[in-house]
Amino acid sequence: MKNIVIIGAGKGIGLATARLLSQGNQVYAFSRSESDDLNAMNVKFSVFDATAGDFSPLDALPDKIHGLVYCPGSINLKPFHRLSKEDFLNDFNQNVLGAVQVIQKILPNLKRAGSSSVVMFSTVASKLGMPFHASIAASKSAVEGLTKSLAAEYAANNIRVNCVAPSLTDTPLAEKLLGSPEKREAAANRHPIKAVGSADEMAALIEFLISDKSSWISGQIIGVDGGMGSLKV
Numbered sequence: 001m002k003n004i005v006i007i008g009a010g011k012g013i014g015l016a017t018a019r020l021l022s023q024g025n026q027v028y029a030f031s032r033s034e035s036d037d038l039n040a041m042n043v044k045f046s047v048f049d050a051t052a053g054d055f056s057p058l059d060a061l062p063d064k065i066h067g068l069v070y071c072p073g074s075i076n077l078k079p080f081h082r083l084s085k086e087d088f089l090n091d092f093n094q095n096v097l098g099a100v101q102v103i104q105k106i107l108p109n110l111k112r113a114g115s116s117s118v119v120m121f122s123t124v125a126s127k128l129g130m131p132f133h134a135s136i137a138a139s140k141s142a143v144e145g146l147t148k149s150l151a152a153e154y155a156a157n158n159i160r161v162n163c164v165a166p167s168l169t170d171t172p173l174a175e176k177l178l179g180s181p182e183k184r185e186a187a188a189n190r191h192p193i194k195a196v197g198s199a200d201e202m203a204a205l206i207e208f209l210i211s212d213k214s215s216w217i218s219g220q221i222i223g224v225d226g227g228m229g230s231l232k233v
Contacts (some may be wrong), residue, residue, distance in 0.1 A: 001024065001025055001026055001199030002026070002066035002067060002071070002210070003024050003025070003028065003061070003062050003064060003065050003066050003067075003165075003212070004013070004021050004023045004026070004027050004028065004065075004066060004067040004068075004071070004107075004210060005028045005030070005058075005061065005065055005067065005072065006018050006026075006027060006028070006029050006030065006068075006069045006070075007019070007030050007048070007050055007069070007070045007071060007072070007098075007099075007102055008030070008031065008032075008041070008050075008070065008072035009027075009029035009030060009031050009035075009038060009043075009045075009071065009171070010029075010031030010032065010035040010038060010072030011031075011091075011130060011171065011172045011216065012171030012172055012199050013121075013166075013169065013170070013171060013199045013202045013203065013206075014029075014031070014071035014072075015035075015037055015038070015199070015201040016068070016199035016200050016202065017069055017071070017202070017206050017207070018041060018043055019041065019216075020037060020200075020204070020206075020207050021067075021201070021203075021207060022041055022043050022202045024044050024094060025042075025067075026044070026060055027042075027043040027060075027202050028043070028044045028046075029041070029043045029044065029045045029046075030045075030046055030047070030048035030057065030058075030173060031045070031048070032047065032049045032229055033047065033071055034047060034096040038048045041124040043219060046060075050070075050072060050094075050098030050099070050101065050102055051072075051093045051094055051097070051098050052173055053181075054098055055101060055102070055105045056194045058105050061106060061109055062109070063107055063109060063111045063112055063203065064109060064113040064114075065109035065110050065112075065113055065116060066113045066115070066116050066117070066210070067105065067116060067117050067118075067158040067210040068102070068110065068116075068118045068119070069081075069119045069206055069210070070098070070099045070103075070118070070119070070120045070133075071119070071121060072094050072095065073081075073094070073095060073096055073123075073173065073189075074090070074091055074094055074095065074123055074134065074173075074175060075173055076090075076091055076135050076136050077133060077134070077136070079132060080111070080129075080132075081125060082233070083134060083135050087135045088135050088138065088139075089137055090139070090180050091135045091139040092138070092139045092142065094140040095121075095136075095140055095142070095143055096139055096142045096143055096146065097187070099120055099143065099146065100146065103118065103125060103150070107209075110154075110157075110159050111157050111159065112231075114158060115158045115212070115215070116159050116160070116216070117159070117160045117161075117162070117209055117210045117211075118150070118159065118160070118161045118162070119163070119164060119206050119209050119210065120143050120146070120147055120161070120162075120163045120164075120167070120194075121140070121143065121163065121164050121165070121168075122131070122143050122144050122163050122164070122165040122221060122233060123136060123140045123165055123166065124140070124165055124167040124223060124225040124228050124229045125137040125140070126140045126141040126144055126165060126167065127173075127221075127223065127229045128164065128228060128229050129192060137154075140165075143163060144165070147161050147162065147163040147219065147221065148161075148221075149219075150218050151218045152219065155218060156158075158211075160214070160217065160218035161218060161219065162209050162213070162214075162217060162218060162220045162222060162231040163220070163221045163222065164202060164205060164206065164209075164219075164222050164224055165221050165222065165223045165224070165225065166197050166202060166223075166224045166225060167197060167223075167228045167229070168187050168190075168196050168197065169194075169196060169197035169198065169199060169202060169224055169226035170196050170197065170198055170199065171199050174196075178196065180187075184196065188206070190228065191225070191226030191227060191228050192212065192226060192227030192228065192231040192232075192233045193227050194226075195226060196226070197224060197225070197226065201224065202224060205222065205224060205227065208223075
């Protein structure tokens with residue numbers, strides 16, 4: 001049985017991942033707010049905000065952590081001229097500095113496991129330039145650089161670090177973009193595979209990246225984007 005930490009487990013991809021990984025693993029799930037869904041699962045749940053500066057909720061983790069999944073994200077879409085310094089800082093704090101500080105906090109636990117895996121999240125917009133995505137693409141591109149740097153630095157410790165880069169996924173975070181049948185159809189049609197992603201699809205990939213089946217995969221940015229990042233049809 002592996003000890004898996006999921007940050008941002010209260011909704012969407014994080015919740016789907018907690019549900020899947022709790023089958024056969026001990027999951028330590030963290031969310032910024034109370035979650036009836038997590039309370040009903042076979043997981044150890046705590047309220048925790050990675051941007052708040054208080055990392056004491058992580059002190060109770062076991063000595064060995066085999067997997068860390070950092071799920072917090074944002075969809076802050078605005079014309080560039082309307083983006084404030086605070087917009088950029090908020091996205092960077094949530095997506096990058098939150099991950100940095102969580103990883104630093106539990107790095108000793110990851111090392112003690114002997115073999116461990118970290119999974120973070122980027123976006124297709126870091127690869128494919130998209131209007132109105134300047135702030136989120138900037139912070140998620142930093143996550144991609146962080147992924148590769150940490151994968152190189154900790155390969156000798158047998159800590160693998162990978163990043164999942166989705167396109168639009170059907171989660172509460174995207175509900176404004178998928179809030180009507182017309183919006184959903186238009187979003188699906190923008191992808192070569194005429195569909196939006198699902199949280200369960202992302203969770204299945206995370207399960208693989210956390211597992212020993214992916215023991216030779218590290219430093220990768222894996223697009224799960226309906227072909228948007230690579231195909232023109």
